[in-house]
Amino acid sequence: MSNSRHLWHFHGGLKLPGNKTKSTSTPIAQALLPKRLVVPAQQHIGEAGQLQVKVGDNVLKGQILAQASSYVSAPIHAPSSGKIVEIDELPVPHPSGLNALSVVIETDGEDKWTELSPLHHPKTKSPAELRQLIRQAGIVGLGGATFPTAVKVNTGPQAEIDTLILNGAECEPSISCDDMLMRNYARELISGCELIQYIVSAKHCLIAVEDNKPEAITAIHQVIKEKSLHTIEVVTIPTIYPTGGEKQLIKVLTQKEVPSDGFPSDIGVLVQNVGTAVAIHNAIYLGQPLISRIITVTGDGVLQPQNMEVMIGTPMSELIEQSGGYHKDASKLIMGGPMMGFTLQTDHLPITKACNCLLVENTPEQTPEPMPCIRCGACATVCPAQLLPQQLYWHASSKNFDLVQDYHLFDCIECGCCNHVCPSQIPLVQYYRFAKTEIWNQERDRIKSDHARIRHDFRQERLDREKKERDEKLRKKKELLAKKKLAEAAAKETDGSAAEVDPKKAAIEAAMKRVKDKKAAQKIEKEDAASSASKNTNEKSIQE
Amino acid sequence: MSILIAVLTLALIAALFGLLLGYASVKFHVEGDPVVDKIDALLPQTQCGQCTYAGCRPYAEAIANGEAEINQCPPGGEVTMLALSDLLGVEPLALDAEHEDAPEKTVVYIDEETCIGCTLCIQACPVDAILGAAKQMHSIIESECTGCDLCIPPCPVDCIHIKPVKVEPDTWRWPLPDSGKTAPQAG
Numbered sequence: 001m002s003n004s005r006h007l008w009h010f011h012g013g014l015k016l017p018g019n020k021t022k023s024t025s026t027p028i029a030q031a032l033l034p035k036r037l038v039v040p041a042q043q044h045i046g047e048a049g050q051l052q053v054k055v056g057d058n059v060l061k062g063q064i065l066a067q068a069s070s071y072v073s074a075p076i077h078a079p080s081s082g083k084i085v086e087i088d089e090l091p092v093p094h095p096s097g098l099n100a101l102s103v104v105i106e107t108d109g110e111d112k113w114t115e116l117s118p119l120h121h122p123k124t125k126s127p128a129e130l131r132q133l134i135r136q137a138g139i140v141g142l143g144g145a146t147f148p149t150a151v152k153v154n155t156g157p158q159a160e161i162d163t164l165i166l167n168g169a170e171c172e173p174s175i176s177c178d179d180m181l182m183r184n185y186a187r188e189l190i191s192g193c194e195l196i197q198y199i200v201s202a203k204h205c206l207i208a209v210e211d212n213k214p215e216a217i218t219a220i221h222q223v224i225k226e227k228s229l230h231t232i233e234v235v236t237i238p239t240i241y242p243t244g245g246e247k248q249l250i251k252v253l254t255q256k257e258v259p260s261d262g263f264p265s266d267i268g269v270l271v272q273n274v275g276t277a278v279a280i281h282n283a284i285y286l287g288q289p290l291i292s293r294i295i296t297v298t299g300d301g302v303l304q305p306q307n308m309e310v311m312i313g314t315p316m317s318e319l320i321e322q323s324g325g326y327h328k329d330a331s332k333l334i335m336g337g338p339m340m341g342f343t344l345q346t347d348h349l350p351i352t353k354a355c356n357c358l359l360v361e362n363t364p365e366q367t368p369e370p371m372p373c374i375r376c377g378a379c380a381t382v383c384p385a386q387l388l389p390q391q392l393y394w395h396a397s398s399k400n401f402d403l404v405q406d407y408h409l410f411d412c413i414e415c416g417c418c419n420h421v422c423p424s425q426i427p428l429v430q431y432y433r434f435a436k437t438e439i440w441n442q443e444r445d446r447i448k449s450d451h452a453r454i455r456h457d458f459r460q461e462r463l464d465r466e467k468k469e470r471d472e473k474l475r476k477k478k479e480l481l482a483k484k485k486l487a488e489a490a491a492k493e494t495d496g497s498a499a500e501v502d503p504k505k506a507a508i509e510a511a512m513k514r515v516k517d518k519k520a521a522q523k524i525e526k527e528d529a530a531s532s533a534s535k536n537t538n539e540k541s542i543q544e
Numbered sequence: 545m546s547i548l549i550a551v552l553t554l555a556l557i558a559a560l561f562g563l564l565l566g567y568a569s570v571k572f573h574v575e576g577d578p579v580v581d582k583i584d585a586l587l588p589q590t591q592c593g594q595c596t597y598a599g600c601r602p603y604a605e606a607i608a609n610g611e612a613e614i615n616q617c618p619p620g621g622e623v624t625m626l627a628l629s630d631l632l633g634v635e636p637l638a639l640d641a642e643h644e645d646a647p648e649k650t651v652v653y654i655d656e657e658t659c660i661g662c663t664l665c666i667q668a669c670p671v672d673a674i675l676g677a678a679k680q681m682h683s684i685i686e687s688e689c690t691g692c693d694l695c696i697p698p699c700p701v702d703c704i705h706i707k708p709v710k711v712e713p714d715t716w717r718w719p720l721p722d723s724g725k726t727a728p729q730a731g
Contacts, residue, residue: 431720456589459672
């Protein structure tokens with residue numbers, strides 16, 4: 001097992017005290033089945049799943065609760081059998097402390113599985129079929145990023161994967177769930193590793209483990225030796241934080257650097273967390289979806305630190321209770337590790353697929369008052385992404401979001417090294433998180449305003465068209481009327497036919513004409529009479 | 545003689561370039577004013593008219609013609625003003641005190657009990673975000689609403705109300721540390 005492989009270094013990084021033995025002295029405990037499981041509908045990066053169940057439904061363990069709604073999405077399964085008693089917006093473990101749509105299952109204690117369809121000879125299936133099974137099992141990256149695994153292992157036809165890296169570095173202090181997983185599930189890990197290797201047709205596979213986990217290294221090595229696998233190799237890497245970062249690990253193992261806006265697959269590498277590999281084994285060989293995970297419950301603030309196998313949806317408070325409860329000085333509950341985790345306001349929150357550690361800190365709540373940046377440059381020395389943290393801080397705090405992007409804000413992995421070394425105790429990472437979410441927000445606004453512009457233009461066009469159509473109609477009507485009048489006038493001239501066109505009108509007109517004629521005739525008669533009278537007066541007088 | 549040749553040569557060159565320019569102006573003619581498009585692209589497209597112009601595009605045209613200042617867009621707030629100043633190369637202008645922070649995003653909703661189906665709001669909506677027909681209940685398509693509030697004044701029964709856009713974990717923003725100004729935080 002001697003490390004013949006040549007290793008490289010990534011820029012910066014820190015040597016931190018591990019604090020891991022606290023939770024590795026006892027075997028993995030099986031968390032008790034809780035009475036109520038609260039399962040958030042979205043536990044992955046991408047789009048939320050679509051609920052398939054309603055209140056009152058009885059569900060079996062492993063039954064789908066929410067189906068993947070788009071390509072970058074993952075289904076959610078019932079972690080145990082029981083009845084759905086509530087579907088509502090409930091608190092989820094998120095730095096915002098906001099609520100999100102969750103399904104509440106009242107467990108029946110039977111823990112009865114739904115029908116599973118395990119696959120005994122997966123290599124008779126095509127990689128696409130296996131990807132589909134991984135997708136249906138709801139597997140997401142268990143290292144913390146929770147990106148849907150089925151999408152990640154679909155590297156596309158043009159990307160040739162040379163090296164598959166299984167990330168067992170687990171570099172963040174206090175966390176030991178991957179360590180315990182490798183010690184206890186080495187066989188499943190190797191099996192999952194072979195499956196991924198088959199799916200992406202990787203030439204060889206490196207399982208990277210930090211040198212502070214000798215038991216895990218031995219366990220995996222044992223299995224590899226037993227199965228005499230030649231393309232899978234365990235690599236012991238030095239314990240430097242954050243060597244477990246995807247890009248950092250690739251650099252250490254292959255010397256290659258992932259392009260700033262690219263993916264590892266661009267340079268022929270795919271990285272998967274060791275927990276994800278075990279989940280893939282369970283999904284393919286056992287047919288089991290991802291409904292539980294191993295979690296480290298540790299810190300000075302908890303009495304019996306340990307690792308536990310926990311169902312998704314279990315309340316954190318119960319895990320703390322099963323780990324001996326809180327220390328009397330416990331003051332802070334963190335999800336994740338001390339470097340990258342975030343503080344939770346309450347422990348009445350469910351465990352999700354993203355949750356790898358619950359850290360309870362005892363240190364009295366006394367955050368040091370940040371002081372002005374003295375431009376010492378310590379942050380730039382330790383930054384594993386080779387960024388300029390003080391420039392990023394400067395521009396983020398003045399909300400100059402174009403400039404922070406010029407300084408490659410989005411290459412920041414939020415590892416917290418700069419925070420850790422800053423002599424002025426500036427919460428640098430929080431500035432970067434602020435800038436990132438502000439930029440995403442602006443991007444969302446821009447998309448929304450573009451959409452509104454299209455709708456507005458379309459409406460304007462429609463109104464114009466309608467007006468034009470109305471005008472056109474009006475014009476045509478007028479023309480028709482004018483034509484009619486003209487036709488009538490013509491008809492009048494040729495007489496006779498007018499009666500046919502409108503007998504009533506013609507009759508009236510004829511009557512009026514008759515009256516007129518009569519009058520005229522009478523007038524003529526009268527006149528005639530008058531003139532003849534005047535003419536004949538003499539005669540008359542003579543006659544008389 | 546040589547003077548004549550020089551004059552003729554220059555005249556010929558001038559004529560040639562004149563033709564070339566004339567051809568280019570016809571061939572590469574740009575429809576509309578690209579500056580207006582660029583300004584319009586930065587505006588939030590609420591079509592609310594708070595800038596005193598009929599909509600975002602008329603305001604963009606007014607800015608391009610130098611008739612309007614760049615700080616007249618309340619929904620865009622400081623971000624839009626700074627983006628416009630950047631685009632046009634003019635000095636940033638102070639916003640009115642009340643518009644200094646980007647305002648909280650809102651949408652409207654119809655109290656469907658009260659709605660009489662008069663369609664007046666439908667005619668007022670600049671982005672066709674209201675669904676309904678005469679004497680039928682109307683409803684706001686929330687995802688399309690820009691929060692311009694133009695539908696509120698025409699409503700004869702005051703059944704349209706403003707509500708803030710709900711912040712989801714996905715759209716939540718980290719606050720700026722140690723500063724009085726924090727991003728909107730939901731309870």
